Structure formats: C-alpha cells, structure tokens
Amino acid sequence: MQKVIDIKENVTKFEELSAYIERQDESQGVLMQTLHKAQELFGYLPIEVQKFVSEKTKIPMAEVYGVATFYTQFSLEPKGKYTVGVCMGTACYVKSSQLVLDQLIKTLKISVGETTEDGLFTLEATRCLGCCGLAPVIMIGDSVYGKLEPKKIPEIIESYRKK
Amino acid sequence: MDKVKVTINGMEVFVPADYTVLMAAREVNIDIPTLCYLKDINEIAACRLCVVEADIDGRPLRNLPASCVLKVENGMNVRTNTTRVREAVRTNLELILANHNRECLTCFRNGTCELQKLCDEMGIGEIPYQGQKRKVRLDNISSSIVRDSSKCILCGRCISVCKDVQGIGILDFTKRGFETEVAPAFDYSMADAPCVYCGQCIQACPVAALRERTNIDDVWDALDDPDKYVIVQTAPAVRASLGEEFGMPVGTRVTGKMVAGLRRLGFNNVFDTDFTADLTILEEGTELLGRIKNGGKLPMITSCSPGWIRYCEIFYPEFVENLSSCKSPQQMFGAIAKSYYAEKMGLDPKKMVVVSIMPCTSKKSEAARPEMEVDGIRDVDFSLTTRELGNMIKQARIDFKRLPDEDFDKVLGEYTGAGVIFGATGGVMEAALRTVADILTGEDLEDIEYQAVRGIEGVKEATLRLPIGGVETDVNVAVVHGTKNAALVLEAIKAGKRNYHFIEVMACPGGCVHGGGQSHVSSKDRLDVNPKISRANALYAEDVIMANRKSHKNPEVIKLYADYLKEPNSHLSHKLLHTHYTAKKQYVIENQKDFDDLI
Numbered sequence: 042m043q044k045v046i047d048i049k050e051n052v053t054k055f056e057e058l059s060a061y062i063e064r065q066d067e068s069q070g071v072l073m074q075t076l077h078k079a080q081e082l083f084g085y086l087p088i089e090v091q092k093f094v095s096e097k098t099k100i101p102m103a104e105v106y107g108v109a110t111f112y113t114q115f116s117l118e119p120k121g122k123y124t125v126g127v128c129m130g131t132a133c134y135v136k137s138s139q140l141v142l143d144q145l146i147k148t149l150k151i152s153v154g155e156t157t158e159d160g161l162f163t164l165e166a167t168r169c170l171g172c173c174g175l176a177p178v179i180m181i182g183d184s185v186y187g188k189l190e191p192k193k194i195p196e197i198i199e200s201y202r203k204k
Numbered sequence: 205m206d207k208v209k210v211t212i213n214g215m216e217v218f219v220p221a222d223y224t225v226l227m228a229a230r231e232v233n234i235d236i237p238t239l240c241y242l243k244d245i246n247e248i249a250a251c252r253l254c255v256v257e258a259d260i261d262g263r264p265l266r267n268l269p270a271s272c273v274l275k276v277e278n279g280m281n282v283r284t285n286t287t288r289v290r291e292a293v294r295t296n297l298e299l300i301l302a303n304h305n306r307e308c309l310t311c312f313r314n315g316t317c318e319l320q321k322l323c324d325e326m327g328i329g330e331i332p333y334q335g336q337k338r339k340v341r342l343d344n345i346s347s348s349i350v351r352d353s354s355k356c357i358l359c360g361r362c363i364s365v366c367k368d369v370q371g372i373g374i375l376d377f378t379k380r381g382f383e384t385e386v387a388p389a390f391d392y393s394m395a396d397a398p399c400v401y402c403g404q405c406i407q408a409c410p411v412a413a414l415r416e417r418t419n420i421d422d423v424w425d426a427l428d429d430p431d432k433y434v435i436v437q438t439a440p441a442v443r444a445s446l447g448e449e450f451g452m453p454v455g456t457r458v459t460g461k462m463v464a465g466l467r468r469l470g471f472n473n474v475f476d477t478d479f480t481a482d483l484t485i486l487e488e489g490t491e492l493l494g495r496i497k498n499g500g501k502l503p504m505i506t507s508c509s510p511g512w513i514r515y516c517e518i519f520y521p522e523f524v525e526n527l528s529s530c531k532s533p534q535q536m537f538g539a540i541a542k543s544y545y546a547e548k549m550g551l552d553p554k555k556m557v558v559v560s561i562m563p564c565t566s567k568k569s570e571a572a573r574p575e576m577e578v579d580g581i582r583d584v585d586f587s588l589t590t591r592e593l594g595n596m597i598k599q600a601r602i603d604f605k606r607l608p609d610e611d612f613d614k615v616l617g618e619y620t621g622a623g624v625i626f627g628a629t630g631g632v633m634e635a636a637l638r639t640v641a642d643i644l645t646g647e648d649l650e651d652i653e654y655q656a657v658r659g660i661e662g663v664k665e666a667t668l669r670l671p672i673g674g675v676e677t678d679v680n681v682a683v684v685h686g687t688k689n690a691a692l693v694l695e696a697i698k699a700g701k702r703n704y705h706f707i708e709v710m711a712c713p714g715g716c717v718h719g720g721g722q723s724h725v726s727s728k729d730r731l732d733v734n735p736k737i738s739r740a741n742a743l744y745a746e747d748v749i750m751a752n753r754k755s756h757k758n759p760e761v762i763k764l765y766a767d768y769l770k771e772p773n774s775h776l777s778h779k780l781l782h783t784h785y786t787a788k789k790q791y792v793i794e795n796q797k798d799f800d801d802l803i
Contacts, residue, residue, distance in 0.1 A: 048798035055802055056686045088390055088793055095389075096803055101373025102791055103397070106389035 046087050054082045055093060060069075062097045074106055076115055085116045088130050121156045121163035123201055125149070126180040130169030138177035142166060144191035148198050161202065208278040209282055213285055225282055226254055230731065234284055237293060237322050239300075239410055240359035241272045242727050245369060246408070249273045252296045253322065257283040268292050294326055302333035305340065305354035306412075311412050318410035319357060336382065344417055346395035347572045348565040349403060351708030353385050356413035360725075362386060362405035371688030371715060372515070374399045386413070389791065398518045398790035400687060402511035402711045403565030403720015405638045416565045416721060418595055419586045426557040426585070427470045434557040436466050436614070437474040440481065441563035441627030441716035442590045443746070444739035448723035449594025455738025457746060460609020462490040465597045466561075467610060475616040477560065478623030480536040481635070483764070484508065485755035487781055488530045489640045490772035492706055497673055501525045501683075501695070506632050508532045510570035511711025511720075513785060515687045521695050521787030529782040531583070533626065534560050534567055535576050537616070538583030539780040544768045545616055546596050553581050555604060560587045563627065563719035565635035566711065575580045589721030614678045618760035628740035629685035629715035630657035630664060633708040637668065637681070638754045644670045652753060657681070658744075660714055660736050662689040665704075680704045686713040717743065 048055070061078045065071040076096060079090050086109050095102040109115045127133075127142045146152060149162050156163045170178055175187025186197060205220040212229050219228040224247075229236050240251040249270035258265045261279045268289065271282075283289065300319065308314055340354040360377070363386060367373035374388050374397045388397035392513045428433050448457035466474045492504050507513055507528040516523055531539065537560070542553035560567065564587075570576065571584040588596070597604050611617070622638055625631035634654045641649055654664040664683040669676055682704050684690050690709045696702040712719045714736030725735050747753060755761065769777050793799060 045794045048795055048802055052802065088791075089795065089799060091389070092791055092793065092799065093802070101367060101376070102389040103374055103376035103378070103387075104367070107376035107378045111377070 046089050048089055051083070054081045058082055058090075058093065059097055060067070062094070072100055072105065076105070076109055080115055085119050087117070087119075117162070119156060122161050123182050124165060124180075126165045126167040126170070128168075128170045128176070128178045128180075129166045130173065130176075132169070132173035133177040136176040140191045141177050141179060141189050141194065144194040145198075148195050162198070208276050208280075210276045210278075210282060210786045212282045215716045219276055221276065223276045225258065225269075225274045225276055225280070226258060228276050229256075229271065229282070229284060235728070236271050236284055237326065238272060238506065239318060239322065239357065239725060240361060241291045242361045242364065242408060242443075243731060246359070246361045246364040247272050248348055248364075251300070251357070253293055253759070255289060255292050255296075257289055258284055260412055268417070279307050287759070290326075291376060294328060297323060297326055297328055298331050300357050301328065301331045302335060303338050304357060305337065305352075306331075312415045312418075313355075313724075314410035316726075317412065318726050318728075321726075328554075334714060338382075338385075341385070341387075343393050345393040346399070346401065347417060347569040348401035349394050349399065349406065350415050350417050351387070352392060352413055352415075353387070356386050357409045357411055358384060358386060359410060360386070361408040361410065362414055364577035365404045365408040366424065369688060370400075370402060370404055370686060370711075371597045371691050372398065372400065372519075375405065377703045389524055392791060396792065400511040400514040400518070400711055401566035401569050401720070402687070404712060406565060406720050407718075407722070410727065414591070416589050417568065418592055419568070419588055420464045420592050420599075422586050423559050423588060423596070431555055433472050433551055433555055434470070434559060434797050435475055435541055435616075436471040436559045436561060437475045437477045437480075437534070437541075438462060438466070438561045439477045439534065439567075439627065439716060440631075440743060441719060441722065441739065442561050442593070444627065444717055444742035445563060445590050445735075446594060447604075448725070449591065449597075452605070453738075454723075454725055454729070454733045454735050455742045457742040458604075459746065460611070461607040462593075463612055464607040464610040464735040465602055465604055466593075468602050468607075469596060469600055471559070473613045475537070475541070476612045476619050476623070477533045477537055478619030478626070479616045479622035479758070479760065480533040480540060481626040481632075482620055482755035482758040482761050483536055483540070483781070484530055484533050484626075484632075485635050486761065486765075487536075487777060488528050489636050489643070489755075491528055491530065492636070493640065493643070493672070494773065496677075496679075496705060504528055505709055507785075508626065508632055509566070509710045509716075510564070510714070511566040512687065512690060512709045513570070514566065514788070515711060516709075517692065517785055517788040518790050519687075519691070522698075523694060524785045524787060527785055529750070529778075529784065531781055531783045532567075534570065534587065535583045535783070536781050538571075538576075538585075539578050540764070541616060542581050542583070543780055544764060547768075548615070553698060557585045557707075558583070560584050561590065561593045562587050562710075563590050563722045565718045565720040566590060567721070578780055590723055591721060594723065618758055619750075620755055620758045621750035622680065622755040623758070624743050624750065627716040627743050628658070629660065629710050629736075630654075630683045630708065631715065631743070632710075633657045633681055633683045633706070635755055636706070639756045641668070641757065642668060642754060644672060657683045658740075660685075660734075660740075662686060662713075663693055679706070681706045683708045685710040685715050687711050714740065 042084045095105045153166050178187050208221050215232045217231050237253045239253050254271045255268035256271045259281050281526040343351040363375050366375050378387050443459040444662045447458040505526045538558040546553045567587040571587045622635035638652045654780050668679045684693050717739035718736045
C-alpha cells in the first residue's frame with residue numbers, strides 16, 4: 042500500500058492544487074496538467090493526492106491512477122530532492138554510460154528507481170536527453186554534466202551533499 | 205445520409221457514408237472477426253483481428269487497417285479473405301494466446317468464450333510464441349464479481365461499459381507495457397472500489413477475466429442435506445433468458461420448463477419472486493401515497509435494484525432518504541418464506557434454505573448485506589445467476605429443451621402480470637400505476653398498459669392526473685435505467701430542473717432483463733438481436749396472458765394480508781419487509797477523516 046501523507050500538514054498544497062484545477066478549461070482535458078502540477082507540489086502522487094484530483098475533476102479514480110502509472114514522468118513514490126538521470130540513449134550507451142550508471146549505483150548505494158535514505162537523491166535511467174555531442178551525459182536536477190568519466194561521479198555527488 | 209459505393213471481396217455495395225468497413229461488410233454477409241469490438245460502446249481497434257486490405261481508386265492504404273474504425277469511402281475496394289489478411293489475423297490471435305492463461309477445459313467460459321470460438325474458426329493449432337505469461341491475480345473478495353487478470357486480453361470492453369455506459373469507471377488500464385492490467389485504482393478489490401456489482405462488465409467480457417462468484421456448490425450441498433427444506437424463487441427476467449443457455453433464441457420465454465427443471469433439481473418448492481413483486485407494489489404504493497399525503501420525502505425512488513441502491517449510497521448519499529424503505533422482492537420473499545410460509549406449513553425456519561435465481565450479480569451482495577435478516581434469520585441464503593442455473597441443469601444432465609411446461613407451487617408461486625413485467629425497465633412503475641390508479645379512483649380500470657414508461661429510451665417521463673385525498677393532482681413519474689441515466693435525473697432534480705413524485709431506477713441498461721447475471725450474448729450476436737428488447741417482449745407477452753394483471757388482485761397476496769400482515773405498511777410489514785440504507789464512502793484510505801475534512 043501507499044505511504045500515507047499527512048493531509049493536515051499539506052492543506053495549503055491541496056488548496057493550491059484545487060485552485061489550479063478550477064482555473065482549467067474542462068473542454069481541453071485537465072488530467073495531465075493537473076497531475077504535473079500535483080507532482081510539482083507534492084513531489085510525487087500518493088493515493089491521497091490522486092483521490093483529491095479524482096474528487097475535484099470528477100474523473101474516475103481508476104482513470105487518474107491509470108494515467109499516473111502509465112507515464113514514467115509520474116511517480117507514486119516520494120522522490121529525492123535531486124533526481125539523477127543517466128542517459129541511456131544510443132550515443133551515451135556506446136560511450137559507456139552503463140559504467141557511469143554502475144558508479145552512481147555504487148556511490149549512492151541505491152538501485153535505479155530508488156531514493157537515498159536521506160531523501161536527497163533519486164536515481165533514474167532515462168531515454169535520450171538530446172545532447173548526444175556531450176555523451177555520456179547525466180542530469181542532476183536541471184544541470185547537465187557531459188563527457189563524464191565514472192571516476193568524476195563521487196566528487197559531483199559530494200558537491201550536492203554539501204549544498 | 206449520402207451513400208457511397210464500396211467493393212468488398214468483389215461485391216459492390218452502397219452504404220451510408222458514416223459506415224465503417226466492418227458494418228459495410230455485414231451488408232454483403234461477410235463476417236469480419238472481432239474481439240475488442242462492442243458496437244457503439246467499444247470501437248478502439250485494439251485487438252487487430254478485424255484487419256483488411258483496402259485501396260481507394262487503386263491507391264492501396266498503408267498496412268492492414270482495422271475495419272472497425274475504418275470509414276467507408278466512395279470507390280473503396282476492400283479484401284477480407286486474402287492470405288495476407290488471414291495470416292495477420294492468425295498471428296494476432298497467436299500473440300494474444302501467447303500471453304493468455306489457456307486453461308480452456310476448466311475455464312468458466314468454456315463454450316461461451318469469444319476468443320476460444322475465434323481460435324476454432326481460424327484454425328489455430330499450436331502457438332509458436334513461448335514467453336512470459338501474465339501473472340494470475342485473482343480478486344474474489346466481493347460476494348458478486350471475480351476478476352482474473354490471467355484471462356484478460358486487454359480489449360477494454362469492460363472499461364468502456366463501466367465508464368461510458370454506466371458512468372462509474374471503476375476499471376481502467378493501469379501501468380504499462382507487459383505490466384498493463386485492467387484493474388481498479390491502487391489495486392483495490394472490486395469490493396472496496398465503488399463497484400455497484402451490476403455485472404455489465406461481465407456481460408461485456410469476451411473471456412473469463414470477469415465473472416460472477418459462483419454459489420452452485422453451496423446450493424448442491426443444501427439440496428443434498430436431508431435436514432434442510434430448500435425452496436427456490438425465480439426473478440421475472442430469468443424466464444426470458446434461461447433458454448439461451450440451451451441454445452434457444454434470445455428472449456425465448458421458458459417459464460414452464462424453468463419450473464420443471466428446478467423441480468427436477470430437487471427443490472422442495474418452486475416459487476416465484478413475482479409473488480413478492482406483487483407484494484412490493486402494495487407496500488411501495490402505500491408508502492408513496494403516504495408520502496404524498498403526509499408531506500414525506502419526495503420524489504420517492506424504487507429500491508428493487510441492489511446495484512442502484514449501492515450506487516445511490518456511494519455516489520448520491522443525499523438521496524438515501526428518497527429511497528423506498530421496501531426491501532427488494534428477493535429479500536421480501538425470503539422474509540415471508542421463513543415466517544408466514546414456515547408457520548403455515550409447520551416448518552422450522554432455521555432449517556429452511558432460500559435460494560434465489562436472479563438475472564443479477566448484485567443480488568448476491570444484497571443477500572449478504574448485514575441488515576437483510578429478521579431476528580437473526582437470513583432472508584436469502586444463496587443467490588444464483590441465470591447462467592449458474594443453466595449450469596446446474598446441465599450438471600444434473602436434464603434435457604432442458606424436452607422438459608414439459610409445469611406450474612409454480614401454490615401460495616408463494618402465485619403471481620400477476622404486474623409482477624412479471626418487473627423484469628423490464630418501466631415494469632415496476634407500470635405495475636405500481638396499475639395498483640395506485642385503482643386505489644385512488646376506487647375503480648377497476650381497464651386501461652392498464654402504460655406505454656409511456658415502456659421501451660429502452662434512457663429516461664422516460666409521464667404525468668398522470670390522479671385524485672389524491674379527493675383533489676385531482678398531477679403525479680409526475682420518471683423511469684430510468686443504467687446508473688449514468690440515474691445520475692442525469694438526480695442532477696436535474698438537484699438543479700431544480702425536474703420535479704417528480706416517483707422514480708423507478710434500475711442499475712442495468714434495459715432493466716433486469718439485461719442484468720449482469722443473464723445469459724451471455726456475444727458481441728457478434730448483438731449485431732442481430734437486442735437482448736433488452738427481445739427479453740422485455742417475452743415478459744410483456746406473459747403479462748397479457750395472465751388472469752390477473754394487477755398486483756392487488758393476487759389472491760395469495762390478499763390472503764397474506766388478511767391472515768398475517770393485516771395491511772400494507774403494518775407493524776409486521778415493517779419488521780419483515782422494510783429496511784434502511786446508509787451512505788457509503790468510496791476508496792476508503794487510512795486517513796479518511798482528514799480527507800473528508802479537506803473536501
């Protein structure tokens with residue numbers, strides 16, 4: 042079962058989400074952008090949030106859950122403060138991005154899709170990030186790190202731990 | 205509509221321009237295979253079994269388009285029987301089978317499975333693809349519906365029926381790729397999701413991914429137990445569908461054979477739920493007149509359909525007080541059998557087993573509701589679907605088609621034409637009007653066929669002028685079937701746009717004749733026959749030949765009141781025949797209270 046979030050502590054986020062839903066034009070379909078907004082506010086889409094979206098949009102819960110579980114951009118688990126995305130696109134892959142990923146797994150002590158215990162990092166393997174000239178590439182948050190060698194990884198991760 | 209000329213397998217045909225190639229092919233008697241297709245409900249080109257080769261004025265269309273969504277065009281040339289098409293259909297079938305739990309011999313749908321039938325027709329031999337199989341995930345927690353993901357072929361028919369026809373949407377495609385599963389949100393059981401157990405998803409399912417939770421063995425055990433006195437009641441709609449289990453045309457009325465079959469199964473008495481349908485009319489009609497005279501909660505809404513009751517409790521709790529307090533005929537029957545009939549016959553109610561045969565899957569859950577008992581004695585012990593009865597008759601090796609016509613047993617087998625039509629949408633309303641009009645006018649009215657409330661239009665309305673308390677009053681009534689239509693009417697009432705005194709609601713489209721427990725009609729057969737109409741016609745035909753066609757003329761119901769209940773809505777009636785309803789939450793979570801405060 043899903044982790045339970047404290048609804049009372051998050052009332053302002055729910056209110057913001059509610060206001061966002063009310064601003065939407067129903068004829069254009071509201072579910073995708075609402076789930077994006079919800080994930081931006083809460084960091085992930087726990088059952089309480091999906092139930093809230095279903096109630097407010099009058100879209101059946103199964104449909105909300107269906108969309109939330111179809112797209113990899115949505116997460117049902119809490120995400121770390123920083124998402125580390127390792128590009129596994131063709132160019133990066135032939136430039137040994139697997140070794141970069143292996144080093145990240147070692148440094149962060151988590152597998153792909155997991156979040157570190159301190160809540161700082163979530164590790165993800167992604168499709169092509171679109172900057173093949175810099176292969177192999179990773180993204181941490183909004184920052185891009187290109188032409189990487191595995192040995193540089195611990196230093197980069199450490200810089201985020203110190204932030 | 206403009207017509208266009210298409211050539212299909214060399215045959216020219218003129219069809220309306222909005223036709224699909226699939227429909228056009230039927231005009232020249234070509235049966236294109238389909239699996240996910242359910243006309244007007246699910247047309248999503250998912251299964252790829254209806255693929256064809258086509259070109260327009262000599263320009264070939266790319267790949268093999270799916271004919272269920274391919275619109276006809278003038279000059280279109282379609283070929284359905286080429287090696288390329290046949291190979292594609294076979295490959296697609298083999299791919300479906302590669303990931304399908306192929307335990308056909310022991311499967312619930314053995315013989316009625318649309319996938320099995322197509323494999324036979326297309327000559328599928330071995331399946332060349334060996335690989336991972338979908339996990340068996342069995343949800344058998346509810347009393348009504350079982351979901352088995354290992355049988356699911358992801359056609360989406362159940363999703364469309366639940367979401368678009370019924371307006372509920374408890375099922376959807378969840379997750380993606382190989383992990384895709386048709387399921388309620390967050391892996392909730394059907395019992396904990398806001399499922400009303402109408403079983404329309406079972407009717408839509410081409411395979412055995414959705415089926416009723418069966419009680420056949422429970423009933424065999426009761427019949428084999430010498431200490432038990434086992435009686436059976438049959439709902440009106442069953443007689444209009446049971447024959448289909450034995451290959452008879454949809455809507456064949458088999459009342460007499462059904463009774464004979466039940467008797468041969470070993471029931472001590474074969475009775476009719478129509479008896480308590482008549483009783484319901486007297487209780488409910490009296491309740492309605494009382495509410496109108498005494499300023500009670502209006503509109504009053506019928507309570508015969510347990511799918512509707514559950515829908516109201518979950519989605520429209522603000523209307524719970526509008527529901528008639530009457531138990532459904534199924535439950536009234538159990539309560540009367542184990543009190544009045546037990547006393548009359550000197551039977552120990554604790555040793556009685558009441559079995560009901562219902563066109564319904566929701567009735568199983570209704571029978572299991574905690575409030576459905578009197579002094580600790582359950583009203584109904586087991587509720588079987590029409591399909592389960594068909595199965596029992598087959599297991600008992602009874603040659604159904606050759607059975608003679610027999611009559612129901614006396615007392616609780618006595619019924620009127622008004623009771624029979626309960627099974628069709630509008631039937632409860634018509635039966636009620638026949639009785640209420642007689643009571644109010646003090647006459648024995650001859651004009652008793654209320655055509656305005658018959659038929660399969662989603663919402664039917666009528667206004668009748670009746671003398672209430674000596675004052676000529678316009679009584680507004682509405683008849684709705686399908687929960688989506690119910691929502692429309694309730695929203696109109698909330699918005700002040702409609703004002704009714706009395707509403708009949710049935711959860712299933714078409715009413716009980718099209719209930720989730722009725723015989724399966726394949727999507728292909730549904731192109732030729734509308735089971736809602738054919739089966740309703742069977743019931744109206746029985747109504748016409750009945751000696752009594754008004755519930756208050758049922759001699760055994762009259763006797764029941766004279767000897768036992770005294771009068772409708774009496775103290776004893778309330779104890780035995782009435783109940784209450786409660787608002788229910790959907791998708792209950794751990795911190796539900798905080799959530800309710802938030803909303």
